Amino acid sequence: MHAKLLVTPAGMQQLKQTRRSLQKQIEHAATTLREAYTSGGEDSVAMALSHLQQLEAKQAQVTSTLQHAKVLQKKRYTHTVELGSTVELQTDGTTRSFTLVNSAEADPTFNRISPESPLGHSLMHHRPGDDVTVNTLGKVLKFHIAHVE
DSSP: OOOOEEEOHHHHHHHHHHHHHHHHHHHHHHHHHHHHHHHTOHHHHHHHHHHHHHHHHHHHHHHHHHHHEEEOOOOTTOOSOOTTOEEEEEETTEEEEEEEOOTTTOBGGGTEEOTTSHHHHHHTTOOTTOEEEEEETTEEEEEEEEEEO
């Protein structure tokens, strides 16, 4: 039995969109492979087959993830940082917000971090008003949790 993977609603939609996109890519790659067979080029057949196999492997991985994914239901009225929380942090006069997501959904460029990251790990189970310290890349960073939703 596999453990459930908790994903945000947006993460679930992204997984479903990726699966649909891969299906279209597989259909195109299968057409390319058929054309390569009829053209007779051994190298082009090998390349097309390899590309098709890579796409099918990705699709199998996404399908497996979807089968084990469960949409995260955020607890109501909790102000403790947990998976799915959006946390407003203050440091050195600036304010930034981060959303805690599973590692598969994490993308720091969009302020989506996982609890496995140094910052995410330091934030877990804290509340508004708490100060947290993050040790990363040989630096010690301090943040104040202004708001959690």
